[in-house]
Amino acid sequence: MPANILMRADHTDQTDEDLAIRISPLQALWQNGAVRKTGILLALLVIWQVYAVRLDNQLLFPTLTDTLSALWRSIGDGTLLARIAASLKVLLIGYGVGVALASVLTIVAINTRLGTDLLETLTATFNPLPAIALLPLALIWFGLGVGSLVFVLVHSVLWAVALNTHSGFRSVSQTLRMVGQNYGLRGLRYVFRILVPAAFPTILTGLKIGWAFAWRTLIAAELVFGVSSGQGGLGWYIFENRNVLDIPAVFAGLLTVIVIGLVVENLIFRTIERHTIQKWGVQS
Known part of the structure; x- marks a missing residue:
C-alpha cells in the first residue's frame, strides 16, 4: 500500500x-435521550415549585412539596392505591375489548371488499363522536357501574386502533403480499405472518393513540360517575378532594394520572417496540 x-x-x-x-x-x-427527558421533567418540576411559592395561594396552585406530601399521605392510608387499582381494572377491560373488536373489524376489512366498506363507513360515522358524549346513553343503557365505563372506553379505543391497523395493512408492499401467497398463506395465517409484522409500526402507533384516548376518557367519565354514584377511581379521587378544597390532593391525583401515562408510554410501549419493531427490522 x-x-x-x-x-x-x-x-x-x-x-x-x-x-x-x-x-x-x-x-x-x-x-442519552432518557437523560434529556429526565432533565426536562426536573426543570418543569422546579418551575412548578418556584411559581407556586411566588404565588403563595394553596387554593389556586399548591407547591410541589405540598402536592408530594398529599400524595404520600394518600398512598400511606391506601386511598390512592385503591383508586388506581379501580381505574386500571376498568381501563384494561375496556382497552382489551376495544382492541379485540378493532382486530376483528380490520381482519374482515382486509379480506373482503364489503368489510372495507363497512369499516370505512363506521369509522367515518363514529370516529368524530367524542366518547364522553356517549356517557348519558351509557348511563341509560348500562346503569351506574363498570358496564357504562367500559362502553365509552371501547368507543374511544376502537376507531383509533382500527384506522391505524387498516392503514398499516394497506401500506404493506405488494411484493411481500405475493411472497406470502406463494407460500400458501391464507386467512389468519396470512394476516399474522405477513401483514402484522410488516405493518406493526403503524399498529403500535394506533395502540398508543387508543391508550391515550382511553386513559383520558376514563378519568373524565369517572368524574361524572363520581358525582352520580359516589365511587370510582382516580377521577372520583380528584373530584372528591376538590369538593373539600384539598387542592394539594387534587394535584396529587393529576400528578398520578401523568405518572401512569409516562410509565405506560416509556416502559410498556417502549419495551414492546424494542422486542418487535427493532428486532424485526421494520422500524420506519
Missing part, C-alpha cells in the same frame, strides 16, 4: 480518536 494512503488512514484514525477524546462524560451523558 502506498505511503500516502497509509498516512491518510493513520490521520483518519487519529481524528476519530481525537473526537472521541474531546467528548466529555457530561456530553456523552447528554446524548
Whole structure:
C-alpha cells in the first residue's frame, strides 16, 4: 500500500480518536435521550415549585412539596392505591375489548371488499363522536357501574386502533403480499405472518393513540360517575378532594394520572417496540 494512503488512514484514525477524546462524560451523558427527558421533567418540576411559592395561594396552585406530601399521605392510608387499582381494572377491560373488536373489524376489512366498506363507513360515522358524549346513553343503557365505563372506553379505543391497523395493512408492499401467497398463506395465517409484522409500526402507533384516548376518557367519565354514584377511581379521587378544597390532593391525583401515562408510554410501549419493531427490522 502506498505511503500516502497509509498516512491518510493513520490521520483518519487519529481524528476519530481525537473526537472521541474531546467528548466529555457530561456530553456523552447528554446524548442519552432518557437523560434529556429526565432533565426536562426536573426543570418543569422546579418551575412548578418556584411559581407556586411566588404565588403563595394553596387554593389556586399548591407547591410541589405540598402536592408530594398529599400524595404520600394518600398512598400511606391506601386511598390512592385503591383508586388506581379501580381505574386500571376498568381501563384494561375496556382497552382489551376495544382492541379485540378493532382486530376483528380490520381482519374482515382486509379480506373482503364489503368489510372495507363497512369499516370505512363506521369509522367515518363514529370516529368524530367524542366518547364522553356517549356517557348519558351509557348511563341509560348500562346503569351506574363498570358496564357504562367500559362502553365509552371501547368507543374511544376502537376507531383509533382500527384506522391505524387498516392503514398499516394497506401500506404493506405488494411484493411481500405475493411472497406470502406463494407460500400458501391464507386467512389468519396470512394476516399474522405477513401483514402484522410488516405493518406493526403503524399498529403500535394506533395502540398508543387508543391508550391515550382511553386513559383520558376514563378519568373524565369517572368524574361524572363520581358525582352520580359516589365511587370510582382516580377521577372520583380528584373530584372528591376538590369538593373539600384539598387542592394539594387534587394535584396529587393529576400528578398520578401523568405518572401512569409516562410509565405506560416509556416502559410498556417502549419495551414492546424494542422486542418487535427493532428486532424485526421494520422500524420506519
